Amino acid sequence: MIPPVYEPLPYALSGLNFTQLPVCAQQYLQQVKLAPPHAPDVNFISAERLNISTTLSSSLIKNDLDLVKLRLETVVMASDLEIGIPSQDDLQRHVLAAQECRLQKLLGDVLPERELIFNAFMIKFDALVWLDQQGHEHYTPEDWQRYRDALLKPILDHTSHQLVALDNAVIDG
Numbered sequence: 001m002i003p004p005v006y007e008p009l010p011y012a013l014s015g016l017n018f019t020q021l022p023v024c025a026q027q028y029l030q031q032v033k034l035a036p037p038h039a040p041d042v043n044f045i046s047a048e049r050l051n052i053s054t055t056l057s058s059s060l061i062k063n064d065l066d067l068v069k070l071r072l073e074t075v076v077m078a079s080d081l082e083i084g085i086p087s088q089d090d091l092q093r094h095v096l097a098a099q100e101c102r103l104q105k106l107l108g109d110v111l112p113e114r115e116l117i118f119n120a121f122m123i124k125f126d127a128l129v130w131l132d133q134q135g136h137e138h139y140t141p142e143d144w145q146r147y148r149d150a151l152l153k154p155i156l157d158h159t160s161h162q163l164v165a166l167d168n169a170v171i172d173g
Contacts, residue, residue: 004067004111004163006118006156011148013130014141025127040131049128053155056121057162063117064163066110068170070102125152 013021018029018036029035032048129148133139139147 004114006115006159008118008122008152011126011129011141011145013126014133014139014144016130021127021130022123024123025130028124028127029131034128034131040134045128045131049125049151052121052124052128053158056117056155057159059117059121060114060159060162063110063114064166066105067114067163068167070106070110071167072170073102074099125155 013025018026021029026035034040034044034048126148129144129151132147133144
């Protein structure tokens with residue numbers, strides 16, 4: 001299975017002060033008690049980054065299951081068609097309706113839900129990257145983009161591997 005790819009928006013919080021951050025980022029930092037004037041503690045930021053990454057993985061489990069289930073249903077249907085289901089008009093309409101239903105669930109529910117899960121994670125993740133900027137004012141927005149991308153890549157890779165592993169477990173299981 002090729003996992004759905006999540007492409008985050010470019011990092012846009014460079015050079016902003018707290019009140020210029022998106023409201024949801026401000027609320028998140030206040031909730032975890034990292035909003036100014038609290039001095040950000042590097043260890044706490046790292047721990048919080050791990051916490052939101054773990055929450056992301058947990059939040060994706062049901063979504064991953066839905067993706068694998070839809071893919072498996074499609075494979076079973078294709079296998080049935082290869083075997084040679086009689087070409088009765090009613091049966092063909094049923095197969096086409098089932099395909100349409102799966103496609104609607106995928107495009108209308110499962111993938112948009114996945115996007116929402118990632119977007120909520122990115123709000124928090126970028127807010128934590130913003131905290132890392134304190135005391136590093138000489139860094140450019142491009143530096144912060146590279147920094148954020150380097151931190152983010154293993155997390156996004158993990159979510160993809162998690163989906164592929166679940167798919168393989170279902171197929172092999």
